[in-house]
Amino acid sequence: NAGVTQTPKFQVLKTGQSMTLQCAQDMNHEYMSWYRQDPGMGLRLIHYSVGAGITDQGEVPNGYNVSRSTTEDFPLRLLSAAPSQTSVYFCASSYGWSYEQYFGPGTRLTVT
């Protein structure tokens, strides 16, 4: 099993550009989520999904969109990048909300 994979590992964007962070898992997990990690703020939930076709907002959803067309993939879209979105982004998955969660290696995003 590859586990949870994320691409790209690093990305630099200019303000106003859009992009998609990719996340995939091969463990047949229903739950997937996106977090951002910032110094002094810890990890905060952006969006999550409880299964294909079902998504919901987390703590800091503004400026981000998600969709879940398959069980395996959960992409995160930045609509119009802002410097405040400079962060490290982690995707996670699990069988359910009360089960062990597995994290991807992260995407380090810089917005100039």
Next chain:
Amino acid sequence: KQEVTQIPAALSVPEGENLVLNCSFTDSAIYNLQWFRQDPGKGLTSLLLIQSSQREQTSGRLNASLDKSSGRSTLYIAASQPGDSATYLCAVPNYGGSQGNLIFGKGTKLSVKP
């Protein structure tokens, strides 16, 4: 609202020492508690998941304990090694809010000196 705290924020110990990392939470109605390790520039690696019905969970040199009534968990690392140097995070699932959401502490940065 559930809050998770980890003290100290940083800890430095000599190699071979046994050590304890602390995690406290404000709402004792937790379903489980998970400990993670994060190496610099890397993702989170799950170390142990301890269910609310358990008092302890062990994996190798690691032992996690849970006391729901006092809102505390500890991660015991035996015979520490330089390779244990990392940031250790604890997290609990968010009952009343977003399903699948983990509420994290800010972590303890451990440095084990040779």
